[in-house]
Amino acid sequence: ILNVEQSPQSLHVQEGDSTNFTCSFPSSNFYALHWYRWETAKSPEALFVMTLNGDEKKKGRISATLNTKEGYSYLYIKGSQPEDSATYLCASYSGTYKYIFGTGTRLKVLA
Amino acid sequence: NAGVTQTPKFQVLKTGQSMTLQCAQDMNHNSMYWYRQDPGMGLRLIYYSASEGTTDKGEVPNGYNVSRLNKREFSLRLESAAPSQTSVYFCASRTVYEQYFGPGTRLTVT
Numbered sequence: 001i002l003n004v005e006q007s008p009q010s011l012h013v014q015e016g017d018s019t020n021f022t023c024s025f026p027s028s029n030f031y032a033l034h035w036y037r038w039e040t041a042k043s044p045e046a047l048f049v050m051t052l053n054g055d056e057k058k059k060g061r062i063s064a065t066l067n068t069k070e071g072y073s074y075l076y077i078k079g080s081q082p083e084d085s086a087t088y089l090c091a092s093y094s095g096t097y098k099y100i101f102g103t104g105t106r107l108k109v110l111a
Numbered sequence: 112n113a114g115v116t117q118t119p120k121f122q123v124l125k126t127g128q129s130m131t132l133q134c135a136q137d138m139n140h141n142s143m144y145w146y147r148q149d150p151g152m153g154l155r156l157i158y159y160s161a162s163e164g165t166t167d168k169g170e171v172p173n174g175y176n177v178s179r180l181n182k183r184e185f186s187l188r189l190e191s192a193a194p195s196q197t198s199v200y201f202c203a204s205r206t207v208y209e210q211y212f213g214p215g216t217r218l219t220v221t
Contacts, residue, residue, distance in 0.1 A: 004153070032208065043115075043201060043212035044154075089153070097142060097161050098169065099210065101153035 004092050006102035013080050020076045021105040023090035027071035031095035038087040080109040115213035117202050123219045124192040132187040132216050134202030142205040143185040147198040192220045
C-alpha cells in the first residue's frame with residue numbers, strides 16, 4: 001500500500017449502535033498514525049496519535065487500535081450518538097515532516 | 112491562546128488575480144503546513160516549513176509560493192489564480208506528535 005486508504009467511505013448508523021472503520025497505511029517507514037475528527041465547517045481535531053504495534057487508545061466511547069506490521073488501524077465508536085456525526089480522518093506520518101491523509105469516513109448517526 | 116488563525120475566511124478571485132493567505136500560530140511550534148482539501152480527496156500537502164527560514168514542496172506545490180516570515184507566520188501566495196485552485200485551504204502547525212489546524216480559508220476562483 002502506497003497511499004492511506006479508509007473504509008467505508010460513509011455510513012449511517014442508528015443512535016446507540018456501535019460501529020468501526022478501517023485505516024490502511026504503508027507499513028514501511030512507519031512512524032505514527034493519527035486519527036482526527038472533522039465536523040462540517042470546522043477544522044480537523046486530533047483524536048489519537050499511535051506509534052507502537054498493538055497500541056490501543058481510548059477517549060470516552062471512542063477507541064482505536066494499531067497494527068503496524070500489516071499496516072492498519074481500527075477506530076471504534078461504542079453506543080453512537082448524534083453528536084458523533086463527523087468525518088473521521090486518519091493520517092500516516094513517516095517522520096519526514098510529511099503526513100499522508102486518507103479521504104475519511106463520513107459517519108452519520110441517526111436519532 | 113488563539114492556536115492557529117487564518118485570514119481571510121472566504122475569498123472570491125477572478126482568474127489571473129493574485130492573493131496571499133495568511134496563517135499565524137501562537138504555540139511556538141517549529142513546523143507549519145499548508146494543505147488543500149477538495150471533495151472526495153484527502154488533505155493534500157502544498158508546502159511545509161520544518162522550521163523558521165526553511166520551506167519545502169509538498170504533493171501539489173504548482174501555482175503556489177510560500178513565505179515563512181518568522182516562527183509564528185507562514186503565508187501562501189497564489190500569483191495568478193486559476194479555477195483549479197478553487198478549494199478549502201488549511202494551515203497547520205505541529206508539535207512532535209500532533210498537528211493543530213486553523214479554521215480554513217474557502218477560496219473560489221471564477
